[in-house]
Amino acid sequence: MSTSDLTDVTIVEDDGDQRRLIARVLERAGCTTSVARTMQEGLQCVMNHQSRVVVCDYELPDGDGVQLFRAIRKNADLAGTYCILVSATAGSDLATHALDAVADDYLQKPIPLRELAARVRVGIRMWTMHDQLRRAATTDTLTGLANHGQFHRVLESEMGRSRRYGHPLALIMLDLDFFKAVNDTFGHLTGNQVLEELATILTEGVRDVDTVGRLGGEEFGIVLPVARTSDAFQVAERIRTRLPKSLSIRHEHNQDVTASFGIADSEDPRVTTAADLVDLADRALYVAKRRGRNRTAMACDLSDRADVEATIETDEVEWLRRRLAVLSARVRDVYVQSVATLLKALDEKDPHAARHSMNVAFYAEEVAGQIGCSRALRKSVYNAALLHDIGKVGVPDTILTKRTPLTPLEQMVIEQVPLIGTRIVDHMRILESEIQIIRHQREYFDGSGVPAGLKDDQIPIGSRILLAADAFDAMTTDRVYRARKPVEEALSELDRLGGTQFDPTVVGALTECFAQNRAAWEERISGTLRAARLPSDEGLNLAADGFVPSSS
Numbered sequence: 001m002s003t004s005d006l007t008d009v010t011i012v013e014d015d016g017d018q019r020r021l022i023a024r025v026l027e028r029a030g031c032t033t034s035v036a037r038t039m040q041e042g043l044q045c046v047m048n049h050q051s052r053v054v055v056c057d058y059e060l061p062d063g064d065g066v067q068l069f070r071a072i073r074k075n076a077d078l079a080g081t082y083c084i085l086v087s088a089t090a091g092s093d094l095a096t097h098a099l100d101a102v103a104d105d106y107l108q109k110p111i112p113l114r115e116l117a118a119r120v121r122v123g124i125r126m127w128t129m130h131d132q133l134r135r136a137a138t139t140d141t142l143t144g145l146a147n148h149g150q151f152h153r154v155l156e157s158e159m160g161r162s163r164r165y166g167h168p169l170a171l172i173m174l175d176l177d178f179f180k181a182v183n184d185t186f187g188h189l190t191g192n193q194v195l196e197e198l199a200t201i202l203t204e205g206v207r208d209v210d211t212v213g214r215l216g217g218e219e220f221g222i223v224l225p226v227a228r229t230s231d232a233f234q235v236a237e238r239i240r241t242r243l244p245k246s247l248s249i250r251h252e253h254n255q256d257v258t259a260s261f262g263i264a265d266s267e268d269p270r271v272t273t274a275a276d277l278v279d280l281a282d283r284a285l286y287v288a289k290r291r292g293r294n295r296t297a298m299a300c301d302l303s304d305r306a307d308v309e310a311t312i313e314t315d316e317v318e319w320l321r322r323r324l325a326v327l328s329a330r331v332r333d334v335y336v337q338s339v340a341t342l343l344k345a346l347d348e349k350d351p352h353a354a355r356h357s358m359n360v361a362f363y364a365e366e367v368a369g370q371i372g373c374s375r376a377l378r379k380s381v382y383n384a385a386l387l388h389d390i391g392k393v394g395v396p397d398t399i400l401t402k403r404t405p406l407t408p409l410e411q412m413v414i415e416q417v418p419l420i421g422t423r424i425v426d427h428m429r430i431l432e433s434e435i436q437i438i439r440h441q442r443e444y445f446d447g448s449g450v451p452a453g454l455k456d457d458q459i460p461i462g463s464r465i466l467l468a469a470d471a472f473d474a475m476t477t478d479r480v481y482r483a484r485k486p487v488e489e490a491l492s493e494l495d496r497l498g499g500t501q502f503d504p505t506v507v508g509a510l511t512e513c514f515a516q517n518r519a520a521w522e523e524r525i526s527g528t529l530r531a532a533r534l535p536s537d538e539g540l541n542l543a544a545d546g547f548v549p550s551s552s
Helices: 016-028 039-049 065-073 093-101 113-138 148-165 179-186 188-204 229-246 248-253 274-290 304-310 315-348 353-371 375-387 390-394 408-415 417-425 429-439 461-476 487-496 504-516 518-532
Strands: 009-012 033-036 053-057 082-087 105-108 169-176 211-216 219-225 259-265 296-298
Touching (some): 009 039, 016 033, 016 113, 033 039, 053 113, 065 082, 082 093, 093 105, 148 169, 148 211, 148 219, 148 274, 169 179, 169 229, 169 274, 188 211, 188 219, 188 429, 219 229, 229 296, 274 296, 353 375, 375 461, 408 417, 417 429, 429 461, 461 487, 461 504
Parallel strands (some): 009 053, 053 082, 082 105, 259 296
Antiparallel strands (some): 169 219, 211 219
């Protein structure tokens, strides 16, 4: 369905004059409308136009508004539709019944038209919020493709449809070749650009009915309903041959990026479930990698030897893989703690540095939990916060402890701290997530930060959290170049800069964390003040801590 087919409001009203009046009022308020006379027409209209809001009269020729709303609620694609019931019946019983059952709002005739327009706008906002949440839950934030969970839900659904109607179903699995080298050589910003461009190529290379998903890292999948291996092979080869010459990395860095493909379909006798289909496509992809990469392998053509190679992952291998993963996590923790201990060397330059990092790590982890970040991401945010100022080892004492505002040159030196810190820990690939957070800790929400000028959701969520936590601790503790701010003033300053320097959602979460755990946060601030015992001067130069109010 094209965007032009969508409407803001469907009006279901059997009275023609009322129908036209409501439509005219809502259109003057800036809404697009579609209209229907009966319950069945209304349901069809809502489905055809994917309406955000439905304004429906209670009494209809073939039913009533509550019945229509129940039918809408049964359709998962219309889950966010906002339903407003209109009735000439006086009294509150109908309103209570409708709101308890399925309606979102209720108006009594004669309709107050200005109020109706206002309530419709509320409905559109609610629909938009629901749509954003749905997209966030089903979409990969970097590429805009279906995320891992959504991809497998689609695959399960299409497998069920394939079994019901006897249609074939094909699956393509693909993986970029040597993609780690791209990240290591050119940085993660270039790597992310490659992934975004690949997503565009994949989307343009398939049909509207196909589903493209990012399964993790540089691995992608394509579900092709009513398609066989031969059809999927043509799609895969078209994408594979286009890929190296279409990515900007070739023109900007003279570097080709290729991909390997594996294909399976539901007509293979080894396939009885969606998991079987994934397994076979994965085996084919593995064989394509083993045979030299930059090629497409089909599960139906696997020789016995190739099939054995592709299924070599025995219980012992899986056990060893899991043990190595555990050891890798332990090595990461030991490394972070060791580096955190080395931060004490910064005391000679700035007596607050080590405690500042511990404070920021505490605040950042709390905020990450408040926002709902996964346990793994919360750990990465904590580690990154603990290490975020390690780059200060490359900054002269005269800048770190300066009591007066920094010169432009000195400010440029301070801006290099995240990149210096990144270089210090960049050799540890087990800290890949932390490195990204540290690298972009000075990006501002409006795009005016450094080093890449990222904005909004382009900035890693961990970096957005770190920036706010860093600023909060900088403002609530004394420095040699200025006195601390009371907590309420610090929170007010963060809120004032929400939407420009800081992510408003992160600021809100930080404020909520303080309100919920006020005693612990105040004790941490007091402990820092007791430990520092430095003379304080008035001023607002927070540059050495990475916080510069956008108004200054």
